[in-house]
Amino acid sequence: MASAxxxxxxxxxxxxxxxxxxxxxxxxxxxxxxxxxxxVSAGLARHVGVGVGSIRxxxxxxxxxxxxxxxxxxxxxxLVPRRTGPAAPTRQAPVAWILAATAIAALPILFAVLVLExxxxxxxxxxxxxxxxxxxxxxxxxxxAGCWAELVDRRDIDRGSRHAVAVRAVVVGxxxxxxxxxxxxxxxxxxxxxxxxxxxxxGMLALxxxxxxxxxxxxxxxxVRRIREEQRSAMAAHLHDSVLQxxxxxxxxxxxxxxxxxxxxxxxxxxxxWLFDGEPHADSDLATDLxxxxxxxxxxxxxxIDVVSAGLSAERATGELAAAAREAMLNAARxxxxxxxxxxxxxxxxxxxxxRDRGAGFDVAAIPDDRLGVRESVIGRMRRAGGSASVRAxxxxxxxxxxxxxxxxxxxx
Numbered sequence: 001m002a003s004a005x006x007x008x009x010x011x012x013x014x015x016x017x018x019x020x021x022x023x024x025x026x027x028x029x030x031x032x033x034x035x036x037x038x039x040v041s042a043g044l045a046r047h048v049g050v051g052v053g054s055i056r057x058x059x060x061x062x063x064x065x066x067x068x069x070x071x072x073x074x075x076x077x078x079l080v081p082r083r084t085g086p087a088a089p090t091r092q093a094p095v096a097w098i099l100a101a102t103a104i105a106a107l108p109i110l111f112a113v114l115v116l117e118x119x120x121x122x123x124x125x126x127x128x129x130x131x132x133x134x135x136x137x138x139x140x141x142x143x144x145a146g147c148w149a150e151l152v153d154r155r156d157i158d159r160g161s162r163h164a165v166a167v168r169a170v171v172v173g174x175x176x177x178x179x180x181x182x183x184x185x186x187x188x189x190x191x192x193x194x195x196x197x198x199x200x201x202x203g204m205l206a207l208x209x210x211x212x213x214x215x216x217x218x219x220x221x222x223x224v225r226r227i228r229e230e231q232r233s234a235m236a237a238h239l240h241d242s243v244l245q246x247x248x249x250x251x252x253x254x255x256x257x258x259x260x261x262x263x264x265x266x267x268x269x270x271x272x273x274w275l276f277d278g279e280p281h282a283d284s285d286l287a288t289d290l291x292x293x294x295x296x297x298x299x300x301x302x303x304x305i306d307v308v309s310a311g312l313s314a315e316r317a318t319g320e321l322a323a324a325a326r327e328a329m330l331n332a333a334r335x336x337x338x339x340x341x342x343x344x345x346x347x348x349x350x351x352x353x354x355x356r357d358r359g360a361g362f363d364v365a366a367i368p369d370d371r372l373g374v375r376e377s378v379i380g381r382m383r384r385a386g387g388s389a390s391v392r393a394x395x396x397x398x399x400x401x402x403x404x405x406x407x408x409x410x411x412x413x
Contacts, residue, residue: 030083096167099145135196143203146171147210175200301333311346320385327377328401332357350406358398
């Protein structure tokens, strides 16, 4: 009986197959937009999964193998694309100035070789290959520096056209010095130093060609921007009579606190930015960052935020002033709601930001000690950054937060 009621033995089946771990996706081979020179080493190191120092050491070692290192570097530079992004490419190393400084440092060597070989060259009417090599070395360095500044650094937001003009002036001075140094090699029987004199002249012609190419590129870009602006204006005129007016009507009808009004406000802001703001900023400034933050707050709170900027300011979105302004805007959206205005003013005396709301207002001294939003995130942050912050009742009702960061000419700074 017991054997009849016994549970039959269960034989285990084959073990389930082990899941195969998916191979980790290798980052694409792309050059960084913020690089030391070109971003080749950093992009290759990220793609392979090794340190960037190892890649740079590899290029140095390959240079000893019949010059394969520079050739491989240039090949990757020409073929590897840059990573996509709104910011313009920037380079940390001042390549143009390094090349120009090296050429200037080689000038005494050139003049020393001229002095040492002048007697033999005049007597034999021959030209020294060593002197020709030094002239070629100085000329190539100087010409490369000028072309780099004109064709590459001129589009860098951290350098620009003034940098290109300064480098070009130094390079022209170097080439003129090389030319004047070779002129004494002219004797009564003809031009002994013709091969060396053609090098600096060719360098000047290359600089003129780089200048013309840069101007042609600017004119082409301006033409494209003008055509794009005309198309944008025509589209804006059409959309202003239809979509934008409809969105404005929804806001006026529903009220600032309704969900539909907030969505319509966000869509109107996005459409107006696309139609009227033009190309995106290469590097986000204070006004652009606060407008983006205002658009995000309008989706989360029953608030309408207008951001107005006046004057010129180099204040970036990553500064303490921007962080304090965002905190003030967040407090206004949370506690005041309704309409909030943000006014940014930049000048020689510094940058001022005013955040005004139409709420009930509050007294900073009456804030509990455990509430650190205004006291530390706004006032304390500005004090630690060397600026100032004040909170007072606005003349039209509500609260006004005034943030200030002094400039070079500000007596308060």
